[in-house]
Amino acid sequence: MPSSVTTIAIGPDPTAPKLLEKAIADAGARLGDMAEADALIWTGRPDAFPAELPASVRWVQLPAAGVEDFFAADVFGQHPGVEFTSAAGAFSASVAEHALMMLLAGVRYLPEQLRARSWQQAEFFPHVGSLRGKTVTIVGAGGIGRALIPMLAPLGAHVIAVNRSGRTVRGPGIPADVETVPADQLGKVWSHTDHVVVAAPATAATRHLIGADELARLKPSSWVINVARGSLIDTDALVTALNDGVIGGAGLDVTDPEPLPDGHPLWELPNAIITPHDSNPPQLRLAAFADHVGANARKFVAGEALNAVIDPTIGY
Amino acid sequence: MPSSVTTIAIGPDPTAPKLLEKAIADAGARLGDMAEADALIWTGRPDAFPAELPASVRWVQLPAAGVEDFFAADVFGQHPGVEFTSAAGAFSASVAEHALMMLLAGVRYLPEQLRARSWQQAEFFPHVGSLRGKTVTIVGAGGIGRALIPMLAPLGAHVIAVNRSGRTVRGPGIPADVETVPADQLGKVWSHTDHVVVAAPATAATRHLIGADELARLKPSSWVINVARGSLIDTDALVTALNDGVIGGAGLDVTDPEPLPDGHPLWELPNAIITPHDSNPPQLRLAAFADHVGANARKFVAGEALNAVIDPTIGY
Structure with a gap:
């Protein structure tokens, strides 16, 4: 069923952590299936990234600040029409x-x-x-x-x-x-x-x-x-x-x-x-990522420029 | 010699600490003798406060946040036409x-x-x-x-x-x-x-x-x-x-x-x-007081309402 509300999917595991679900809802978007999604929040590894994305997907948010591994897996080359954002700055x-x-x-x-x-x-x-x-x-x-x-x-x-x-x-x-x-x-x-x-x-x-x-x-x-x-x-x-x-x-x-x-x-x-390199401990990372996703989802819904856009020509 | 520049005196010791001198100069005023002063920065105790002030003095800055002792010494009652400010907030x-x-x-x-x-x-x-x-x-x-x-x-x-x-x-x-x-x-x-x-x-x-x-x-x-x-x-x-x-x-x-x-x-x-009640140690107090004096001197020069004005009718 087509909808005028922006639909955001989460993958590879479509069960969103509560914080991500809330970030998406607070941005005025709705959580939905990848098949009908305008955007994808990807929480997995590069090698599991889908070779094909539905044509409706215009934006993909990746989970890491450094995305060398996604370059190595040619994720950007495979999806030239899609805007990718990293988590740079989130942490x-x-x-x-x-x-x-x-x-x-x-x-x-x-x-x-x-x-x-x-x-x-x-x-x-x-x-x-x-x-x-x-x-x-x-x-x-x-x-x-x-x-x-x-x-x-x-x-x-x-x-x-x-x-x-x-x-x-x-x-x-x-x-x-x-x-x-x-x-x-x-x-x-x-x-x-x-x-x-x-x-x-x-x-x-x-x-x-x-x-x-x-x-x-x-x-x-x-x-x-x-x-x-x-x-x-x-x-x-x-x-x-x-x-x-x-x-x-x-x-x-x-x-x-x-x-x-x-x-x-x-x-x-x-x-x-x-302190033993613990300034960004694991339990704080999800909350920080959810904040980053929320800010970008708000911008995506509003048609504004996203944060941490990846430029495939310069490599980050 | 009369001057169009606002003159501020310091008492009881007219030798200003460098930080106070700088705060007065940065505010666009000049340090001068009490006899020709528009304002007085008082760094001493209540019992040493002058019984008479030159008629030119319109503002007196006191050194403490709590001024019970100046009330007890009737400093405000003796100078009804002068605006007094405390150091409340400075520290x-x-x-x-x-x-x-x-x-x-x-x-x-x-x-x-x-x-x-x-x-x-x-x-x-x-x-x-x-x-x-x-x-x-x-x-x-x-x-x-x-x-x-x-x-x-x-x-x-x-x-x-x-x-x-x-x-x-x-x-x-x-x-x-x-x-x-x-x-x-x-x-x-x-x-x-x-x-x-x-x-x-x-x-x-x-x-x-x-x-x-x-x-x-x-x-x-x-x-x-x-x-x-x-x-x-x-x-x-x-x-x-x-x-x-x-x-x-x-x-x-x-x-x-x-x-x-x-x-x-x-x-x-x-x-x-x-920590042994050292959140406001002595050596930080002069710098904080100088900041407070500077802000009030700027307002005094500009004819604006001063910070931490003492209201003799309510007692602080």
């Missing part, structure tokens, strides 16, 4: 929240306070800092960086965003006074930087982006947060800087080596916060 | 930041992770939560609450603000979807609440506002944060709830008794974060 908010948590915990001296077993107000007072009026440099202003900037703004922190192009970072909740600096001028930001959040992809160019020289140019009160990949920081240089009080501390959700082996010096440093 | 941001830090650290399972000396990703994954989509009830929507709401918004948390009047909380950065509930209907919010931040004044009516009944109506994942006064929470009931897993945890910058004595059970609970 950034949880990682950004984790980065903010580690940064705040560091700046406000939580690790030392958690170890205390007595009321040491006078001892702790001078060590409790604030992000207000401080400059946080975010190295890598992709999804995580763009999610983090709006979280830092109401805390009164100033943000320097570093990206490859140096093109001004814009987006919902991103204040107009965010400075954007191209990566090839990273050396100029350290003297203006209070704290650093590393959120850039791991490439040959970003390996050991933060080493002894960069750490030396930060402040004894600076915290360095890494939620990207361990290889972006020179771990040995970091351990030395933490031991010598060159910087205030480090919050690491990723390490090099990873997993961090038992007995590694980082485990015992009082000014290191280590 | 809220640091306390709100501290509350956010403890809430995020709790929700994302930081205390347990800080104790780890090995990479326990699989064990920690299920415990790492997020504020996204969660409802945070702020009991007491005064300065701290109003500073905290804009910090929670970009994290995707929904806020229920509880105040005496139930009048809708508004202000810069406060989203339109914040629910405001009058304090006499507090009992109705618990079933919708994921986490609680206590930020209400300590009065006879708010003593043990959070007791065994309220804790029982929260969730095993709920965190309770107190940045107000220890007496608002029934400590014995809280210890029992934390021990029995009735709630997820508690972040306490204030305790009852305070200081928390050595050997108190709260020190040893793995799901309690204790």
Whole structure:
């Protein structure tokens, strides 16, 4: 039965998790069979993706932020008339929240306070800092960086965003006074930087982006947060800087080596916060994916441009 | 020499700290002698306040959020033609930041992770939560609450603000979807609440506002944060709830008794974060006061209504 209501199917398992079902309904669409669907939310692997899609299907939402495997399976080549979207950006908010948590915990001296077993107000007072009026440099202003900037703004922190192009970072909740600096001028930001959040992809160019020289140019009160990949920081240089009080501390959700082996010096440093790459745990991923699907379904129903559209000619 | 530029004096010590000097200059005013001043920033005690002010002085900024002592010294009665402002709200941001830090650290399972000396990703994954989509009830929507709401918004948390009047909380950065509930209907919010931040004044009516009944109506994942006064929470009931897993945890910058004595059970609970009433340490107060002075000086220069005007007829 044809319907004027947009119909969205879920596959390969057509039984939608409640959160996805709600996201589709809230967007003003209805959940239906693939045979009559305008769009498909795909939650499975590339090799199970249908070789043929009904002609009615104009949009397919894929479940991952990185879709190399769907390229390898030639999913896009097989369906040239269909618009595909990835989940790029969907999982950034949880990682950004984790980065903010580690940064705040560091700046406000939580690790030392958690170890205390007595009321040491006078001892702790001078060590409790604030992000207000401080400059946080975010190295890598992709999804995580763009999610983090709006979280830092109401805390009164100033943000320097570093990206490859140096093109001004814009987006919902991103204040107009965010400075954007191209990566090839990273050396100029350290003297203006209070704290650093590393959120850039791991490439040959970003390996050991933060080493002894960069750490030396930060402040004894600076915290360095890494939620990207361990290889972006020179771990040995970091351990030395933490031991010598060159910087205030480090919050690491990723390490090099990873997993961090038992007995590694980082485990015992009082000014290191280590979380075992758990900033985006499995149970939070479905909710984040449902939010992403809901936003795209609303746009699809309204005929607007979708988020995270995959361009088969550039490979993501 | 008369000047068209607004002149602001600082007393009793006319040597301004650099931050105050900068705040006055940035506001487009100039620092000058009391004899020719349009306004006075008072950083001293009530008993040192001048009995006579030059007729040119139309505005006096006081250094404290609570000005009971200035009432007791009859400072307002002696200067009926002068507008006085307190520092109410100036110190809220640091306390709100501290509350956010403890809430995020709790929700994302930081205390347990800080104790780890090995990479326990699989064990920690299920415990790492997020504020996204969660409802945070702020009991007491005064300065701290109003500073905290804009910090929670970009994290995707929904806020229920509880105040005496139930009048809708508004202000810069406060989203339109914040629910405001009058304090006499507090009992109705618990079933919708994921986490609680206590930020209400300590009065006879708010003593043990959070007791065994309220804790029982929260969730095993709920965190309770107190940045107000220890007496608002029934400590014995809280210890029992934390021990029995009735709630997820508690972040306490204030305790009852305070200081928390050595050997108190709260020190040893793995799901309690204790900070020794240091959410607004001395070194952050001057910066916060300078921000407050700067904002008021800008308004004074522009002829706009000032922040935190004291009304001698109501007593604050």
